[in-house]
Amino acid sequence: MNELARFSLPDFVRNVSHGSTLTENDRSHKLRMIIRISEIAMKTALGNIEMLLEAEIDEGRALSRAERRELQVQRILDAAKTCFAREGFQGASMQQICAEASMSPGALYRYFVSKEAIIEEICAAARRDDEEKLAEMLTKRDVVEGMVFGAMTHIRFVHETDACALIAQFHAEATRSESVRAIYCNHLAEVRGIFLQYLGAALDRGEIDPLFELETLVPVIMSIIQGIANNDLPANGVALDKVETVVRTVMVSMLRPTGKAA
Template identity: 55%
Template structure:
């Protein structure tokens, strides 16, 4: 009887710990689904990849998958949110760089490397393509772009106010132009086109200097 009691005994686990464990397991499963969906989207395209394909890739039933994500659009939104969190870490380092030219070049190069790794550029291209015909995906993409643009508006605008740069156009033109250039570089995956990263950085710096026109450069010209 004592052995039975001992073997049936389980240490008490606080409710908070149980909740934490469940949350961690759900987060791990969520990441598995997103990774599987990413592979399916890259391989078959957004329209070509079905929820059934994603179920097979992650090894779970449709019923289980739909408890996490009700649609492919919801999966895309989660993928974009995950990338947004990654970008937030990157941009936090960029915004700490006091030289706005160096900050933008550093951020652009880091973003180019990130998009090149693990076929992120291919996934980004697929999502952008779907955004042109799918309102839900377009809304997600536009929200992310607006957040990034707002973040850099303060960074570049602060440099203008301090007299450190003197762009030839206002921020209303400069910011979307810079975003479009970054967008194009991410889509084209320049490292995959064998563009040397060191030469690309030189070109990016020259471009940013020309667009922002640092006052110290103007004074020595």
């Protein structure tokens, strides 16, 4: 055992203060260690205090247990998204997520038992969000405008939330994780089913005359929407209004609306 390893922290503090056989470099190194440990402890303590305050009070009222849980879960998910986009699903650790969320490991593990559980919840949350957007699309009387609305809502969301990096990591993880791949495939199938039902009803009413059968056309439309969103064209100099014009032109050319009123 070397000389440094024999010192406990209290011994070390006394040695630094009163002198010992430690060299100047040893004392400097140990002091830096204490400062760093203190910084981490303070950050964690302040983060947990802030988290508790946010969890307990919202606009002057006490939050319910369910609301507190939802707030904490969202805090973890936001931190995880930041870490995953920066480090990748494989590279990010639970410790990094804790630090990003200013949360102790014990607090985080109360909500998620593993990194994989966090990934699955991020996927599930995205799925629920898409369901809400698609439900609004279905209220549009003009089917072409409804499809444009659905497409642009997704494209804007990816652009405004800077989600391209996270989406890329998600696609990569789907090739490694069976659970993530299952979530991904199920979600695509659900969206495809909604589009098929929406366009199928319009076809039955005689409002559209598509170039191809819908079973072929819908996956192509979905791929176009995903391609525009995942490449974040607005971030690369293509204005959103111009993107929308192109999307509308594509929808019209593929669906060939007949002009028949709904």
